[in-house]
Amino acid sequence: MQAQAGTTAAIAAAVFKGRADRAAPPTPARPAAASPFDALEQFGTRRAFRRGQEVYAAGDPADRCYRVLSGGVRAVGLDEEGRRHVAEFFLPGDLFGLEAADARHLSAEAVADTVLVWYPRRAVEAMAERHGALGRRLREVALQGLRRAHETMFLLGRKAAGERVAAFLLEMAERAPADPCRADGARVALPMTRADIADHLGLTIETVSRNMARLCRDGTIAATKRGVEIRDRRALRGFGAGTAKH
Amino acid sequence: MQAQAGTTAAIAAAVFKGRADRAAPPTPARPAAASPFDALEQFGTRRAFRRGQEVYAAGDPADRCYRVLSGGVRAVGLDEEGRRHVAEFFLPGDLFGLEAADARHLSAEAVADTVLVWYPRRAVEAMAERHGALGRRLREVALQGLRRAHETMFLLGRKAAGERVAAFLLEMAERAPADPCRADGARVALPMTRADIADHLGLTIETVSRNMARLCRDGTIAATKRGVEIRDRRALRGFGAGTAKH
DNA sequence: CGAGAGCTTGAATGGGCTCAAGATTTGTGG
DNA sequence: CCACAAATCTTGAGCCCATTCAAGCTCTCG
Incomplete structure (x- = not known):
């Protein structure tokens, strides 16, 4: 049912610091500096998903955001005629599920057995309001996503x-x-x-x-x-x- | 050289309120509610660009963001082999030029004679830190961009x-x-x-x-x-x- | 070990690209 | 204002790469 706990914990420890500081020297025992995300961890809830299981569907209320601990997730768009497009893959460490609107515009499904943490949107937004650093980091996540999307668009178009x-x-x-x-x-x-x-x-x-x-x-x-x-x-x-x- | 002042001013007045409140009943004389962007206006500088003129090039320092007052802008990516892709068009009212990194990953060029306002990045980020509402709005702009990018990706792929x-x-x-x-x-x-x-x-x-x-x-x-x-x-x-x- | 999903390989088709030429619009200077 | 050149846009004909259609293979897991 759930992924092997040892691996998950190890990855989670490495991951909670955020992806930006991958280049920094590894400090295996305890996180060196406080990450903007640390303040959120108290609101985090873990959940395991099986291969192919849906995390959310297009149209669902967008009241959570997620972080991948292990496994992987695909963001999928479908049209009326049944054509499918996978907009993104989310890998361990990635944050996803932030939306500008109230409803999901894509669905998300586990591509393999996967463990996620989710945070209530209200908590995230409240924390972002209080702690400028978190708000800034969330903006960066969105802008990095946009940058990656531009690269994918080039790939698809040219x-x-x-x-x-x-x-x-x-x-x-x-x-x-x-x-x-x-x-x-x-x-x-x-x-x-x-x-x-x-x-x-x-x-x-x-x-x-x-x-x-x-x-x-x-x-x-x-x-x-x-x-x-x-x-x-x-x-x-x-x-x-x-x-x-x- | 510069676009006709009358038109520009009219559009600018309509535009400074932000795009989100287009559905609101029009109040031509004075803005009804304070927009999160209002606080930024004191730092804004206008500039006109001629058709085809470059606003910034890929690799340039990303120390400003822009808003279109009139005309239009294209965000362009080029690869080693000279292939070109236009990632987005920015129309009057659109905010663009926010980046996660320090350098531009695309270039921006006016598609027609165009008037822009630009804001120093430091000012924007400082204001976002102080006023949660602005930070939230900027995040929304980025996330809406991401959503639009996903639609374009579907178009290009399928x-x-x-x-x-x-x-x-x-x-x-x-x-x-x-x-x-x-x-x-x-x-x-x-x-x-x-x-x-x-x-x-x-x-x-x-x-x-x-x-x-x-x-x-x-x-x-x-x-x-x-x-x-x-x-x-x-x-x-x-x-x-x-x-x-x- | 069997069934079904997932993957590989082959042959034929066609949508969009390339190459090419002509038409129209835009910009410029006399 | 007009004439000319350059840029932009349209239209046509042939070709090629990715798709479609089809068949067999290989994992996975119950």
Whole structure:
């Protein structure tokens, strides 16, 4: 049912400090400096979700925000005709579910067995009002999200299929929390399905699969259990260059 | 050099109250309620830009944010290979140029002769720290931007060319400040070039042109000076349905 | 071990791109 | 105000990449 407690706690400890200070020297025992989020922790509630389980649906009241402790979440948009788009993936450490409006405009689903903490929106907003630092940090989270969205928009609007797949793998490699075991950074976990990846990249599962296969044949990556190992970062960066439109 | 002062002042007066209260009953003489932005106005500086002129470039220090008084602005991303993407258009009333980082990740250029106000970032952040309402409003602006970005991502990832063009026209019609003269809402100004539209929609200028032509032939829209007139909103909403992928 | 979901691979199709040429609009200077 | 050049926009023909359709394979887990 719930994920193994040891791992979760370890990740949570690393994560509560916020993602911004990843570059700082690690202080495993206790957090070095107070994070703007610390004040919120008293309001946090943990909850585990199974693979595929819905966290919230489009249209639901947006009265909470969430932080990923372990696993992963997809933000999904559907239209009248049943077409699907995965706007974002949220990985351990990411905060999500903040909205300007009262209702969700996307739904959120666990891509794997996942543990989240949620905070009541009223508490978050009250704390933000009192502690300028938290308000500022929340604004930063939103603006970073916007920046990432701009990059995804460029990818969707201007990059060829091969480039999209390569960019996705590189992004996942960069965002992945440093692998606890064997942290050479080359092993990238891909908890989501091909359908999720395809719907995120604006492609079909077949096209994703074909491009992954080509990368494997080239020796640029190697397939692993539920992910890939990056063998040649440089080749991956250049993959599909020239295939481009314009 | 500068835009005609009368028009600018009129728009500015309407605009300083913020976009959120468009639905409120119009009080032409003096603003009814204090907007969270009012406190900022003392720090605002006006500046006019000519068509095509750069407001800021990618990499520049992000030490200001801007509000559009008249005209329009495009947020542009370029990659190594010269491919271009227009992430957003900013229209009168829109606030833009807030960043999480210290440097611009996109550049901004006027799509027409344009008047902006800018506010020093330090002033904005200091005020946000003091006045919770402003901080909250800025967060809302960022989150609304994120929501709009998600819609654009869906468009780029999952919609066919015709649908993209139709969606763009409908969005412009909705966002356009109520036309001062002849405000039947059907006349949509398109100050940007076909290249801008194409680079926003992830298409080529030829494809944009062809779809506009088809809409004109169908009688769904009619071409005007530098824009279009929407003749059949319903048909425009359904345009390209069935052309879709999946 | 069996069933179903997820993934891979192949062949054919088509929507949007490329290349190309002409029409229209905009801007500028005489 | 007009003429000319440059920029922008439209239209046509052919091609290519990603999709579609189809079939077989491989995990997962009950």
